[in-house]
Structures are given as C-alpha cells and as structure tokens.
Amino acid sequence: MSSQSPVVMLDVAAQNGPLSDKLRAVFARVLESGRFILGPEVTALEAELAAVVGVPHALGVSSGTDALLVALMALGVGVGDEVITTPFTFFATAGSIARLGARPVFVDIDPVTFNLDPVAVQAAITPRTRAIMPVHLFGQPCDMRALGRIAQAHSVFVVEDAAQALGATTEDGAVGSLGELGCFSFFPSKNLGGFGDAGLVTTKDAELAERARVLRGHGAKPKYFHALVGGNFRIDALMAALLRVKLPQLPAYTAARRENAARYDALFAAADLGPRLTTPARVEAGHVYNQYVIRTPKRDQLAAHLSQHGIETAIYYPKSLHEQGCFADLGYATGDFPESERASREVLALPIYGELPPASLERVADEVIGFLRQS
Ligand SMILES: Cc1ncc(COP(=O)(O)O)c(C=O)c1O
Structure with missing residues (x-):
C-alpha cells in the first residue's frame, strides 16, 4: 500500500462543503414549511432544469431509473413492444424496458464512443419496434442526428437515457431535448449530484408531459380517480430544494x-x-x-x-x-x-x-x- 494519501473516485464532501451554509439554510426552510412532497420547491427546480435542458417541460421524479420507467409508460410501451438499446450501460436502461413487459433489443456499440452504433440500430428495426433508447454514456452525446433520422423513417420514439449527461450539448441542442423524452439522474455520483435518489423527465411535448405527471402520482387525475396505472415516482421537496442550491454551480x-x-x-x-x-x-x-x-x-x-x-x-x-x-x-x-x-x-x-x-x-x-x- 502506498504511503501517500489515497485518491478516491468521488469526494462528495469536497463538492458540498463550500455550500454547507446554504444547504443547511434550505434544510431549515423546508423543515419549517412542513411541505415535504412535491410543492413549490419542486416546481421551481423543474422550471430551472427545463431551462438548462432547453425544453418547456421537466418533471422531478424519484430516481433516474423511475425517470426511464415513467418515460416509457408515458409512451405506452408494454407487452409485445421492442425497444432498441445498448448492452453496454447501467442495468436500469434495459431493466426499465423489461419491467414493462417489453423486449430490450440490444445492438452493439461504436468502440470509439461506447455509444449505440446507428448502423446496428437501423438493422435491428422490426415492425414491433416502438422506441430507441440511446444512452449518452459517460457524458458523451450519442449521434442523435443519425438516430433521429432512423426513428423518423420508421415512426418510432426516441427516449434519451441522459442519466450521465446533464449539461451535455450537441449542435442541435442539449441532451434530453433531442428525443421525445429525456431522462436524468441525480444519484450522488452524477454531474449534478443529489443527496439521495432523484431524477428528472424532460420533454417538448405537452401531452407526454401531462401523461408523465399523472403517472408520477399513481395515474390519478384528479386525486383518487385513476385513468392510468401509475406509481409513486415523486421527488421530495427537500431533495428539490437542496438540488436548487447546487444547480447554479x-x-x-x-x-x-x-x-x-x-x-x-x-x-x-x-x-x-x-x-x-x-x-x-x-x-x-x-x-x-x-x-x-x-x-x-x-x-x-x-x-x-x-x-x-x-x-x-x-x-x-x-x-x-x-x-x-x-x-x-x-x-x-x-x-x-x-x-x-x-x-x-x-x-x-x-x-x-x-x-x-x-x-x-x-x-x-x-x-x-x-x-x-x-x-
Ligand atoms: C446510464 C444510466 N441509466 C440510468 C441510471 C439510473 O439512475 P438512478 O441511479 O438515479 O436510478 C443510471 C445511474 O445510476 C445510469 O448511469
């Protein structure tokens, strides 16, 4: 073992330390408000993140995994559907597809970028394909122009797994604004690291945004009247308030x-x-x-x-x-x-x-x- 001090993969204290006074003040504010689930802190965070991604709609959810699930549910993906994605990603990408009874169809990656190879995606399209789920792995945007062309030609959706890529941009805009829906994670190791589990769904489409919003709260609209089967995919007010302290950084x-x-x-x-x-x-x-x-x-x-x-x-x-x-x-x-x-x-x-x-x-x-x- 080296006598020198260890070098770690992530030092969350080094990042959060300088913000400690502000974080504590926010904690006190939420504590006193008594409003712990959704509410004004969440609405404010959603508006701020929508601006960062460049979309009109952003929805705070309970994790990046749940963002993927809600996005696919909003599109109605389910049994009998195929979703094309990469085998070289975190489990949640394909797990969310399989949990809905749909089939993850894997295609190989481009060895230079580690991202989905559009040529392989094209070859994997079938009449059952409902969506393509590219992952902007390690923070590197996928070739969204090529994927968008394929999606358009075959009338399939694009759901971006942008969990690792908040703030990443392309010539055509930020990731999360380039498909029908974008999904982000605020897991502590992500570029905007939260204080537990949290995530975000982004979209330009008002109808999809509304479906995702309803699905986030058990599919109820109004409360106790369920047109859809959703889940509890809500984000906490405290998480939103703390994330708002870090977002300007x-x-x-x-x-x-x-x-x-x-x-x-x-x-x-x-x-x-x-x-x-x-x-x-x-x-x-x-x-x-x-x-x-x-x-x-x-x-x-x-x-x-x-x-x-x-x-x-x-x-x-x-x-x-x-x-x-x-x-x-x-x-x-x-x-x-x-x-x-x-x-x-x-x-x-x-x-x-x-x-x-x-x-x-x-x-x-x-x-x-x-x-x-x-x-
Ligand atoms: C590519 C990718 N997709 C999805 C997720 C799931 O996000 P979360 O851990 O917030 O559920 C992660 C991160 O863990 C990820 O890296």
Whole structure:
C-alpha cells in the first residue's frame, strides 16, 4: 500500500462543503414549511432544469431509473413492444424496458464512443419496434442526428437515457431535448449530484408531459380517480430544494471535469503509449465527462497496480447486459456483441470529479503511464 494519501473516485464532501451554509439554510426552510412532497420547491427546480435542458417541460421524479420507467409508460410501451438499446450501460436502461413487459433489443456499440452504433440500430428495426433508447454514456452525446433520422423513417420514439449527461450539448441542442423524452439522474455520483435518489423527465411535448405527471402520482387525475396505472415516482421537496442550491454551480462543475479530462489527455498523449492505452474520444465538444474512461488490454493488472498505490478506479461495466442472467430468456449469447464485450474487458474509469486536486490527477496519470510503459 502506498504511503501517500489515497485518491478516491468521488469526494462528495469536497463538492458540498463550500455550500454547507446554504444547504443547511434550505434544510431549515423546508423543515419549517412542513411541505415535504412535491410543492413549490419542486416546481421551481423543474422550471430551472427545463431551462438548462432547453425544453418547456421537466418533471422531478424519484430516481433516474423511475425517470426511464415513467418515460416509457408515458409512451405506452408494454407487452409485445421492442425497444432498441445498448448492452453496454447501467442495468436500469434495459431493466426499465423489461419491467414493462417489453423486449430490450440490444445492438452493439461504436468502440470509439461506447455509444449505440446507428448502423446496428437501423438493422435491428422490426415492425414491433416502438422506441430507441440511446444512452449518452459517460457524458458523451450519442449521434442523435443519425438516430433521429432512423426513428423518423420508421415512426418510432426516441427516449434519451441522459442519466450521465446533464449539461451535455450537441449542435442541435442539449441532451434530453433531442428525443421525445429525456431522462436524468441525480444519484450522488452524477454531474449534478443529489443527496439521495432523484431524477428528472424532460420533454417538448405537452401531452407526454401531462401523461408523465399523472403517472408520477399513481395515474390519478384528479386525486383518487385513476385513468392510468401509475406509481409513486415523486421527488421530495427537500431533495428539490437542496438540488436548487447546487444547480447554479453546474457550469463550474462541468468546466472542472473538462479541465481534468484535458489534463489527463495531455499527459497521456505526451507519454505516447500507442495501443497500450486508448483515451476517451471526444466526438462532440459538449462531452461532460461524468466518467473519464480509458481502455487497455492490461486493464485488470493496471487496476490492481493503481489500487496498490492507493488509487481508486472503477469498471463501468464489467458485464454486458445481454450476458446477464436475468436476461437469459432473451436468447442472446456471449459473442453476439463483440465491441460491448471487449469494452467490458478493457475499460477503466479514473478519478475525474471536479474537486480532484491537480497533484492527485498527476499521480494517477504517472502511475498509469509508469505501469503501462513496463508492460
Ligand atoms: C446510464 C444510466 N441509466 C440510468 C441510471 C439510473 O439512475 P438512478 O441511479 O438515479 O436510478 C443510471 C445511474 O445510476 C445510469 O448511469
């Protein structure tokens, strides 16, 4: 074990500490208000986030997972439907499709961006396809123009899983504004990290927004009269109020992540390690680096080496979703999506959070370079 201080993947205290007085004041305000579920804090947060994403409608919900579920429910996705998505993502993406009785149809990723390959999406369209669910993985926007063209040609919906990409932009606008619905997460490790579980659904469509709003509260409209079967997908007032304290800092958080990514990029480029190290591609200038993910054939050895030197890393994701036991009945086999499978063997996320001290970042880069040079 290294004698130097550890380098962690995320230090939430470093981010929240400077806001501590404001956060405590907000806590007191909500406590005194006695209004703990939905209400004016939630409405205000929704308006602020709608402006950030560039849509007229935003709906605070209980988690990013529930955002995906509500979005698919609002579109009426269910038994007999297919939703095309990536096998290289967090479980919730496909889990939300399967929970509604629909079939997740996996297609392989583009190895450069780790995002859905539009050519593979096109090939997977069938008469049962209801939606495409791209994931802006690690904060990098998908090729939404290509996906939008496919969706339009086949009259299918696009639901963006933007859980990792709040603030990410493309030439055509921010993620979450580019499909029928967008879904975000405020899990503490996300770019706008909350204080527990919370999420957001965004849309330009007033009717979809209203359906999602009704579904969020058990499908009741008015109260106790249920036209739809919804659930309890509500966000707490306290969560909304605390998130509102952090939201004005989002541009600074994003800038710090980008600076860290640029610093890693420069250090790794100067080391010139060839095929031993692949740094993240930046296809769109609007990448927000929720994660900085390198790839190397020596991934496991490198992760062990870094751990021995007190440096935390993470593997997003060690097993593709088509290989998960719970999806065995979908009939996929290992080998079906070679790029996703290769990525799950080669990827390693390095610490990238905005408050990462520059000296720690340099230590991480030095250890990565030192190890891969010898290997
Ligand atoms: C790509 C992706 N989709 C969905 C989710 C689910 O979000 P949550 O953890 O807020 O339910 C996450 C994050 O955990 C995610 O990274």
